[in-house]
Amino acid sequence: MPTAREIMTNDVSCVREQDDLRTAARRMAELGVGSLPICGDDNRLKGMVTDRDIVVKVLAAGKDPADVTAGELAQGEAVTIGADDDAAEILRTMGQHKVRRLPVIDGHDLVGIVAVADVARSLPDRPVGDLIEAISERA
Template sequence: MPTAREIMTNDVTCVSEHDDLKTAARRMAELGVGSLPICGADNRLKGMVTDRDIVVKVLAEGRDPGNVTAGELAQSEAVTIGADDDATEILRTMGQHKVRRLPVIDGQQLVGIVAVADVARSLPERPVGDLIEAISEHN
């Protein structure tokens, strides 16, 4: 079974916890991604910000994304996966937390991101189908 380190995307760009959400949105557009890790001044992961967070938690509430920082949207603790955790653990964690992307941590350092697409390329069809079903369920 492949590990997170073997299937992750290791070219990760962070947004600073002090960057405003206009900056985060611009960076997402430049990179063609829908989420970015939020990193603190200590270069440690503080959370994740998604394009959906910006729309639902900022724009829909009439707030100015130029006056809201990424750190304000950071959850209390980001859901992560260890670099040496295997695909079974990745599937379990994604399904349990209903997330499509997991930051990959080695010690305290962010080393990559594992997305559903990375898992899909690495595993047989059935476990990936089960994952998609689990994270797509509406409460």
């Protein structure tokens, strides 16, 4: 079974904790992605920010994205996967936490992102279908 390191996207760009969400949104648009890892001054992962976070937690709440930092949206410890964890562990972690993307960590370093699409390309249909069902359920 492939590991996270084998199927991840390894060209990862972070948004800094102190960057405002307008900057984060611009970077997402430039990169053509829907989420970015939030990295602190110590270069450690602090969380993830998604385009949905910006819309629901900032714009819909009437806040100005230029006045909200990425760090303000980093809630608790980020859900991650180890670089050498296999696809079964990726599926379990995504399903358990109902996430579609996982930062990949090697030691304390962010080395990539693994998305549902990455897993789908590397595994048979059934486990991926089960994952989509698990992360799409409403609480």
